[in-house]
Amino acid sequence: MSPTVTTSSEANGNVSAATARAAASAAATADAAGPQPVTMAKALNTALADAMHADPSVLVFGEDVGTLGGVFRITDGLTKTFGEQRCFDTPLAESGIVGMAVGMAMNGMRPVIEMQFDAFAYPAFEQIVSHVAKMHNRTKGAVKLPMVIRVPYAGGIGGVEHHCDSSESYYAHTAGLKVFTPATVPDAYRMLREAIDSDDPVMFMEPKKLYWSKDMVDLDELREQHSANAKAGRSSEGRAAVARPGTDATLIAYGPSVPTALAAAEAAALEGRSLEVIDVRTIVPFDDETVCASVRKTGRAVVIAEAHGFASVSSEIVARVQERCFHHLAAPIRRVTGFDVPYPAPKLEKYYLPGVDRILDAVDDLQWEN
Amino acid sequence: MTISADHTAPDQAGRAPAEDALTEAAEKFGITAEDYMLPARHQIQMVDPDGRLTPVGEQGTEPGHEYPLPGDEELLAAYEQLVVGRRVNDQNSALVRQGRMAVYPSSHGQEACQVAAALCLSQGDWMFPTYRDAVAVMTRGVDPVQVMTIFRGDWHGGYDPAKHKVGIQCTPLTTQLLHAVGVAHAAKLRGEDTVVLAMCGDGATSEGDFHEALNFAAVFHLPVVFFVQNNKYAISVPLAHQSVAPSLAHKAVGYGMAGERVDGNDVVALLAVLDRAVKLAREGSGPLLVEANTYRMQAHTNADDATRYRQDSEVAEWLAKDPVNRMRTYLTDRGLLDGDGEARISEKAEAVAAQLRDGLGEDVPVDPQELFRHVFATPTPQLKEQSAFLADELARDASSQEAAQ
Ligand SMILES: Cc1ncc(C[n+]2csc(CCOP(=O)(O)OP(=O)(O)O)c2C)c(N)n1
Numbered sequence: 001m002s003p004t005v006t007t008s009s010e011a012n013g014n015v016s017a018a019t020a021r022a023a024a025s026a027a028a029t030a031d032a033a034g035p036q037p038v039t040m041a042k043a044l045n046t047a048l049a050d051a052m053h054a055d056p057s058v059l060v061f062g063e064d065v066g067t068l069g070g071v072f073r074i075t076d077g078l079t080k081t082f083g084e085q086r087c088f089d090t091p092l093a094e095s096g097i098v099g100m101a102v103g104m105a106m107n108g109m110r111p112v113i114e115m116q117f118d119a120f121a122y123p124a125f126e127q128i129v130s131h132v133a134k135m136h137n138r139t140k141g142a143v144k145l146p147m148v149i150r151v152p153y154a155g156g157i158g159g160v161e162h163h164c165d166s167s168e169s170y171y172a173h174t175a176g177l178k179v180f181t182p183a184t185v186p187d188a189y190r191m192l193r194e195a196i197d198s199d200d201p202v203m204f205m206e207p208k209k210l211y212w213s214k215d216m217v218d219l220d221e222l223r224e225q226h227s228a229n230a231k232a233g234r235s236s237e238g239r240a241a242v243a244r245p246g247t248d249a250t251l252i253a254y255g256p257s258v259p260t261a262l263a264a265a266e267a268a269a270l271e272g273r274s275l276e277v278i279d280v281r282t283i284v285p286f287d288d289e290t291v292c293a294s295v296r297k298t299g300r301a302v303v304i305a306e307a308h309g310f311a312s313v314s315s316e317i318v319a320r321v322q323e324r325c326f327h328h329l330a331a332p333i334r335r336v337t338g339f340d341v342p343y344p345a346p347k348l349e350k351y352y353l354p355g356v357d358r359i360l361d362a363v364d365d366l367q368w369e370n
Numbered sequence: 371m372t373i374s375a376d377h378t379a380p381d382q383a384g385r386a387p388a389e390d391a392l393t394e395a396a397e398k399f400g401i402t403a404e405d406y407m408l409p410a411r412h413q414i415q416m417v418d419p420d421g422r423l424t425p426v427g428e429q430g431t432e433p434g435h436e437y438p439l440p441g442d443e444e445l446l447a448a449y450e451q452l453v454v455g456r457r458v459n460d461q462n463s464a465l466v467r468q469g470r471m472a473v474y475p476s477s478h479g480q481e482a483c484q485v486a487a488a489l490c491l492s493q494g495d496w497m498f499p500t501y502r503d504a505v506a507v508m509t510r511g512v513d514p515v516q517v518m519t520i521f522r523g524d525w526h527g528g529y530d531p532a533k534h535k536v537g538i539q540c541t542p543l544t545t546q547l548l549h550a551v552g553v554a555h556a557a558k559l560r561g562e563d564t565v566v567l568a569m570c571g572d573g574a575t576s577e578g579d580f581h582e583a584l585n586f587a588a589v590f591h592l593p594v595v596f597f598v599q600n601n602k603y604a605i606s607v608p609l610a611h612q613s614v615a616p617s618l619a620h621k622a623v624g625y626g627m628a629g630e631r632v633d634g635n636d637v638v639a640l641l642a643v644l645d646r647a648v649k650l651a652r653e654g655s656g657p658l659l660v661e662a663n664t665y666r667m668q669a670h671t672n673a674d675d676a677t678r679y680r681q682d683s684e685v686a687e688w689l690a691k692d693p694v695n696r697m698r699t700y701l702t703d704r705g706l707l708d709g710d711g712e713a714r715i716s717e718k719a720e721a722v723a724a725q726l727r728d729g730l731g732e733d734v735p736v737d738p739q740e741l742f743r744h745v746f747a748t749p750t751p752q753l754k755e756q757s758a759f760l761a762d763e764l765a766r767d768a769s770s771q772e773a774a775q
């Protein structure tokens with residue numbers, strides 16, 4: 001396997017560009033009938049395929065991403081459609097995958113690489129922290145690294161050890177990395193396309209327990225929206241979303257915790273309490289404006305994250321909101337996070353994960369009487 | 371603790387002792403250091419897939435790569451473990467299907483490797499297994515139910531590594547090989563004659579830690595036997611995508627250690643090669659690398675669909691090389707095994723299967739406080755606080771449930 005891909009040529013890979021286009025339009029016809037039930041996995045897969053169609057310099061590689069289509073099937077069919085030169089299996093070495101992607105990005109490509117699981121990205125930590133994050137800075141912008149590192153992360157799937165880490169805080173703590181994490185099906189498509197378009201390296205954290213979550217989505221419409229936005233230079237990077245409006249308190253969540261926060265808000269509504277849910281979407285850059293506007297409005301906040309609470313993204317959020325909204329707060333900001341213990345075995349994870357009851361307990365604690 | 375003489379400083383001639391030892395080992399067999407390090411031209415095989423003794427001239431042996439046939443008693447003991455190992459694999463797969471276990475990476479088809487890996491070691495030696503090596507760990511004498519606890523999902527381990535001299539089954543690929551090197555180094559500093567068997571798969575040989583472990587073991591001249599089960603796949607990725615080296619055993623040469631290839635479905639050859647590797651390592655000839663040529667008969671785990679990346683015909687070819695059948699034929703033809711012997715062995719295998727069914731069939735209640743109990747030797751105030759928080763939450767849950775009834 002010796003990839004000889006050029007950025008300019010259309011004739012990439014084993015499948016000609018014409019065949020690829022035919023496949024794309026066939027897929028487009030199949031998706032054409034307006035909103036359809038779509039899984040997050042399918043949205044991510046479509047985003048990868050669309051990005052590869054749009055730009056021949058987009059390459060996908062990693063472990064088991066070729067013939068198998070990835071252990072979560074996110075790269076399913078890409079090798080078939082685009083050929084082995086544009087979507088391929090590497091030898092089994094994460095540092096190698098990331099390091100090679102750095103070189104490729106330095107030389108005209110836009111690699112989108114897959115780490116098989118959160119905890120199996122650690123052999124690549126050196127490359128990520130010392131090079132991916134710093135290249136732009138060290139070269140005063142002469143070298144850009146337009147690469148995306150996709151990481152299936154977090155728990156809730158009954159996984160055995162090393163398959164459930166919430167590793168986002170390591171990356172968020174590293175200056176020079178952008179960190180995205182979608183919580184909805186349309187966002188999975190939108191944010192992955194934007195991550196691939198970005199000239200900065202993006203850690204793209206995919207909540208694996210949401211891979212099979214479904215939503216009614218019109219992929220064609222998302223595709224067109226993306227093209228229009230890209231043309232106009234618009235991106236949703238750095239913008240949080242109000243996932244559910246409310247007036248009494250704000251739940252701030254991201255990735256796998258967003259559906260949990262929404263369920264808690266639903267339960268609270270039955271008890272007559274109106275909770276606003278903010279989906280952070282991109283941890284780096286962080287949307288202070290949206291988050292703080294909500295907290296100023298409600299005066300109360302709970303931050304929810306699966307990761308251990310200590311020295312984490314959730315602690316950063318509390319600090320930022322407190323610095324900016326102190327005089328609007330009716331109670332100290334609370335957090336509901338994983339305990340500061342190694343991610344537990346499947347039978348114990350329900351005690352570890354932030355759940356609806358624990359969130360509602362925290363909301364109850366926000367000094368309501370007076 | 372006494373630390374034996376300096377073992378790393380170059381001697382007066384400027385040669386590291388490791389280099390000397392290589393020459394010494396080669397001289398012992400009357401061959402060059404290169405021929406000592408390079409694997410024999412063919413894999414070592416002693417019993418062919420049909421269960422017949424491979425003719426001596428065709429066993430793959432060469433000067434310096436000679437292997438005597440293991441004794442009958444050792445072979446019978448190995449056969450018994452093969453039958454038990456096969457039964458364990460199939461019982462565990464059944465338990466996964468019944469929802470009694472979360473996942474099981476089966477070594478079905480690789481039982482000869484599993485058994486030989488355990489039998490080649492002495493009591494004081496260590497083994498560092500992967501997630502796929504449950505049968506090797508059991509063959510080493512660890513309680514089967516304890517071994518399977520990790521896959522049942524109550525805890526990320528199940529047995530005491532220090533007690534059994536078996537590292538916890540390791541999933542982050544090849545990270546355990548460096549631990550094996552460290553254990554060997556510590557034993558050597560204390561003057562103990564411990565040998566460490568460090569296990570990994572074919573795909574794992576691409577990881578950086580594989581390289582580092584081999585190099586460390588060679589540079590520090592440590593008694594480590596690296597044992598690679600080349601079962602042809604890393605999940606979906608075939609060996610051809612991992613390495614274009616002539617063989618994985620050839621990788622040994624680059625580190626200055628000896629490599630050998632062996633038919634990984636022939637327990638006789640495996641025992642012969644591993645026994646000698648362990649003996650050489652114990653005698654001080656430095657680390658060795660053994661590659662076993664075998665096949666993963668089932669999917670990577672129950673969560674994997676192997677039909678997406680390999681042909682049934684390939685699996686069928688390997689079915690004909692089955693390690694258990696081969697050994698049964700060989701021992702029966704030699705008159706070492708009869709119906710009574712078979713019955714006794716299958717009774718033993720059934721007993722282990724029943725032990726697994728009983729042990730994994732019952733739902734042992736988990737204690738939520740276990741979350742906090744083993745994080746540190748000295749618990750932190752923060753964890754005590756979090757533990758109290760959970761206890762309070764559970765108590766309130768229980769009382770509101772009671773109130774509801
Ligand atoms: C560092 C790391 N990366 C990725 C994985 C995911 N993974 C688990 S097993 C496996 C394949 C390993 O293949 P091989 O070494 O041939 O062993 P086999 O499973 O065939 O026994 C992969 C990629 C992992 N466990 N650790």
Ligand SMILES: [Mg+2]
Nearest residue numbers: 571572603604
């Ligand atoms: Mg393998």
